[in-house]
Amino acid sequence: MQRDTNQCIYRQLYKRLKSDMLASKYESHEKLPSKRNMAKHMNVSVNSVKAAYEQLLAEGYIYTEERKGYFVEPLDKLIINPEAQNTIASYKSAAEIDYDYSFSHMSTDISEFPIDIWTKLTKRVFQDYDHYLSSIPNVKGPIELRQSIAKLVSYQRGIQCHPEQIIIGSGTNTLLMKLIQLMSENVKITVENPGYSRFRTILQQTQTQMVPVSLDNKGISIEEIKKVQPDAIIVTPSHQFPMGTIMPVSRRISLLNWASKTHSYIIEDDYDSEFKYETDNIPSLFSFDKNERVIYLGTFSKTLMPALRISYMILPAKLVRKFEVQNQSTIPDFSILNALTLNLLIKEGHYEKYLKRMHQLYGKKRACLIEELQMTFGNNIDIKDTQAGLHFIIEVVSPYTYEEIEARAKEFKLELYTINRFNVKALQNNSERKTLIIGFSKIEQQQIPEAVQRLKKVIIDPSGTI
Template identity: 55%
Template sequence: MAQTYKYREIYLKTKQDILSQQYNSHEKLPSKRQLANDQNVSINTVKNAYEQLFAEGYIYTKERQGYFVEALNKLIIQDHRIPQPIHNNPTKIKSSYRYSFSHMTTDISQFPIDLWSKHTKEAFRLFQNEMSEIPIYKGPIELRKSIAQLISYKRGVTCYPDQIIVSSGTANLLSALFNTFSNNQKIAMENPGYSRMRKLFIDMGQDVVNIPLDQKGLSVNRVKSEQPDFVVTTPSHQFPTGTIMPISRRIELLNWVTEHNKYIIEDDYDSEYKYGTDNIPSLYSLDKNDRVIYLGTFSKTLMPSLRVSYMVLPYPLLYKFDLATDTAITDLSLINAYTLHLFIKSGNYEKYIRKMHHIYTEKRELFLKVLNKEFKEDISIYDMEAGLHFLLSIKTSLTYQEIEQKAHDNSIELYTLRRFMVDEPANSKVKTLIIGFAKIELEDIEPAILKLKEIIYE
């Protein structure tokens, strides 16, 4: 260990002397034997240091003469100021909250990490060859087959594995899709709606139009007047209002895109959790004319940090997409992909979903009970019996900004409807909050709601 340290010390010191021009160009360095005696180290230690310098181009050798310094220009250093630390934007720094009402989180306390680790080891054993090669852009065929089977019986999405593209996030899938078009597209989005997706399209230079909602979801009349190329919608559990699009509205929207040769992008982001009723069929399951692009994710069922999302493309778009991504390489973690495939295939995915459905049902029911008890007639709960969040409208004189700031000051993670609206909402006496119930522990629900009540009425 001491000799290894000395080798690094000799290497680094000699390199620094060369860079600072302590040696002249083509000047001979001390012989290995001489430097070994001076430093009280072995000749091999000096030899290793010199060979590293030679490999990096700092020195060269002459047969039977020794090592010499290469002719190097002096490295330009413009100033000697001490580097300043990078200060992150304070608004981007995530705090450690005491209570979280976030709609973006899941409860991973019950995640079967031992089973997942077992499948990871199995994936290494079964798919060594596949993981040692450059992966195809669509993701492993094994996972795509598992997803095709899963969404067929869960969501009525009948497709071939070839139609499925798996990636590390919805944003990557949509970016790849719209990069296949040579010109910008007109994209209709729900308002309020998924603000990150809206920003993604705007940053890509797409023409985004905002479509208002009514009690049935997306306004098809407004869609017809705007004439977009693509309509982005969350029909099974509108984000963030929770509205479920009825069959009449779905048929109307499907008929319009079919007649005008347009497309729907169905974001089925948290369809797995329904309470009191069966799952709402996907819009894709009604489509008989290849007009619906289906988006799904494992962020809500497993965990957001897993970063596995997928897209099902209709065949009219698939050939064009495959051509555009022919030489692309996926950004998907292959070990996660193969592990997820085995997790689904073994039945452990469905077993975990059933367990989490029970846990989320219990949390949701307690949330509703305590909210009604504490706020009484001052609140209206828009409970659509689906997903991992609901809307809470509450009577208060506080502004949206004041609610958000007071929640932050009291170590509560809380989001309001303002976050998802294109324009600043009117300052009415009723404010709408997004209440996510996944992450908070059962024993913390009542104290968290009492703290929220204190913030609203303080």
């Protein structure tokens, strides 16, 4: 044995014997030397041989017979296919770009996140909720958090619900998959076009029949919905994603009446309803529903941060029991530690204070960005601002196609998304005006002037360089 390596002697002996057995250097049922003889032969201690034999015994390479010793288990020769011997070194993942500036709609600003408060509350969870942390939690999530969310949506979104109607999940995508499982086979679901592409991907992956429906100036087209007659529709009425339209009450009533008459469901994705500028919060579609046809999806990804991975779903009362029966053996996929910490954050008022602080911060960023865009692009830009959410739409004159704009943005290290990311089919590039989604949560306010100049180079200036 080599004594100049960092590996224990018994591990070296164990690996050598294992390798010889797999290479068929030992016969089936062949008796191994006694521990004393093996130690003498290998010039190692008896304890090292004992440890190596015990490891081989635990893994099933050898067996023992009382008062006779250790014997080699019968082992078939392991089949090795040369074509399957691809190493991870040959795998090339998509290279991540280190962007200088970001207009991403997917991020949040965590510069003001109350880290000290969160840490203190987490410590309290360990002290006061050890019974939760040491066992598998309720599939719907801890009742304390569901009670806090019920109060939160009551005064924020006008939703009156029982905590038992609330389901906690690791994201709206995960909750949507659970929701699909609740519905009947061959269900047909309508989605907004343009709309949230990840929902479309989930529907495709679950082989759910998906029908895209276009938008008008009030949101998703009710006339097209009536033609399609789906079993359910997914909508973003408080701030249509990505176009930003706020669905008026007339369209909301039309949707609810259609759902009641056809016994269909409306899945309301209320992804960033907390952020409204210069207007009060708009009541949720769920709050209008009197016939239990709306299923509500909410998230803390926008108000706190995506990495928290906590969202929630509010089911109509008649679906609650079905969910419980169908998921009675399911282990929750969210962090119970984060869930209990979030409950304390909400319960003790820290969440509401943080939300007000972020509302002011995002409001300043948004106003500054809009002003900078108007000064830089002048008549070449149309800003479609609905005074809500963490992004808005711009239409800007550009000689480039959408594909060229996306490629140039990467070249200029500017994180930027065009409308083609959200359309079921890519738009033709005939028009000189291009639609871009401009997020402002991740960018710092002092970066805005330079970021807008970089944007101008990407979409207008053919000779621009970094």
